[in-house]
Amino acid sequence: WNQLPKEIQEKIEDAAQEAAIYEIAIAAxxxxxxxxxxxxxxxxxxxxxxxxxxxxxxxxYQSYINKYxxxxxxxxxxxxxxxx
Numbered sequence: 001w002n003q004l005p006k007e008i009q010e011k012i013e014d015a016a017q018e019a020a021i022y023e024i025a026i027a028a029x030x031x032x033x034x035x036x037x038x039x040x041x042x043x044x045x046x047x048x049x050x051x052x053x054x055x056x057x058x059x060x061y062q063s064y065i066n067k068y069x070x071x072x073x074x075x076x077x078x079x080x081x082x083x084x
Contacts, residue, residue, distance in 0.1 A: 017078065024082045 001009065035045060064072045 013074075017074070020078050021081060027082075 004012075039045060061076050064076065
């Protein structure tokens with residue numbers, strides 16, 4: 001990785017982020033259709049208020065960013081985007 005030119009590294013990172021966003025969208029669609037099918041079969045879905053959990057981990061995210069730098073921040077942002 002370190003032997004690749006910076007420009008190539010950036011292009012690969014950009015492509016990986018685009019792929020992650022695309023995969024998240026695909027997964028969201030699959031999750032929605034699976035949920036509909038499960039409800040039709042009688043499963044009960046419980047909605048949970050995730051707000052308190054998100055608040056509880058905010059300091060943890062910041063500590064990772066402080067410890068591991070910009071790469072950790074990129075990873076955290078991808079995780080946050082996946083929380084549809």
